[in-house]
Amino acid sequence: MVSLAQAGLKEALELIVERYYPMVCRICSKYYAPWAEFEDMVQSALVGLIKAVYYYQPDKSGFTSFAWRNVESELKSFLTFLNRKKNKLLTDAVSMDLLASSEDSEETGYSFEDTVRSTARNALGEMIIERVKNFLNELEADIFQMWLDGFSYEEIQTTLNVNFKKVDNTIQKVRRIVKEKIDPALLNSFFSEG
Numbered sequence: 001m002v003s004l005a006q007a008g009l010k011e012a013l014e015l016i017v018e019r020y021y022p023m024v025c026r027i028c029s030k031y032y033a034p035w036a037e038f039e040d041m042v043q044s045a046l047v048g049l050i051k052a053v054y055y056y057q058p059d060k061s062g063f064t065s066f067a068w069r070n071v072e073s074e075l076k077s078f079l080t081f082l083n084r085k086k087n088k089l090l091t092d093a094v095s096m097d098l099l100a101s102s103e104d105s106e107e108t109g110y111s112f113e114d115t116v117r118s119t120a121r122n123a124l125g126e127m128i129i130e131r132v133k134n135f136l137n138e139l140e141a142d143i144f145q146m147w148l149d150g151f152s153y154e155e156i157q158t159t160l161n162v163n164f165k166k167v168d169n170t171i172q173k174v175r176r177i178v179k180e181k182i183d184p185a186l187l188n189s190f191f192s193e194g
Helices: 002-006 010-029 038-055 063-088 112-133 138-148 153-160 164-181 184-193
Strands: none
Touching: 002 010, 002 038, 010 038, 010 063, 038 063, 038 112, 112 138, 112 164, 138 153, 138 164, 153 164
8 A cells, every 4th residue: 555655646645544543643642732733733743644655665664663653753843843933822722824834624624535635745745845955955955945935036145145046046956856856756646636
């Protein structure tokens, strides 16, 4: 099933998420964070599960233990992030919208499957960005991150004290990396999730 999901079959990924959803909830219930909504913790943990699917190598370990470690790691990172941000927030709860710019499934009436697809798309996007950054030096990674955050070329140029051409060259390099270096199955999965 994991091999099928890695090859881009979204139904396989949905089945894995459905199968391991109770494990994700069990892991989340081990952590107490009064500043975090349980549903948001589960969403974050699902990102860890989806990353586990795409990073899993059968010759290294069993999938369940690998997935458990990934889910726990993603959840700890999420809670650490929220802990740092909690003093800046006016409420005790933090919506996943702050992290992934996605809508709350209860407010929009999304089904479980829609939530899985949205979470999977966010996780795949993060993985693609991580892989692109492996081909960039520190300055290029900073330029790329600012560009992802919606800054204009002029704002990037001013903030990082680089010339306009360097910004443009970096973005063109990113496009080449995506085209030539990123696994087509990962890209297909990302675009088919939308």
